[in-house]
Amino acid sequence: MFSIFKKKCAVCKQKAKEPRKYFNDQNEPVVVCAHCVLYAQRLE
Secondary structure (H helix, E strand, C coil): CHHHHCCECCCCCCECCCCEEEECCCCCEEEECHHHHHHHHHHC
16 A cells, blocks of 8 residues: 555665665765665765
8 A cells, every 4th residue: 555655766766675765976865775775885
């Protein structure tokens, strides 16, 4: 029911499972799924 409210991952563009917030190059918060966390941490 609440799956329509899930955010999309900023890296893989799929529905984010276990979403985490990171900041992009413009200091805007973005949502990253658990699978893409390692990639997001390398970009910091």
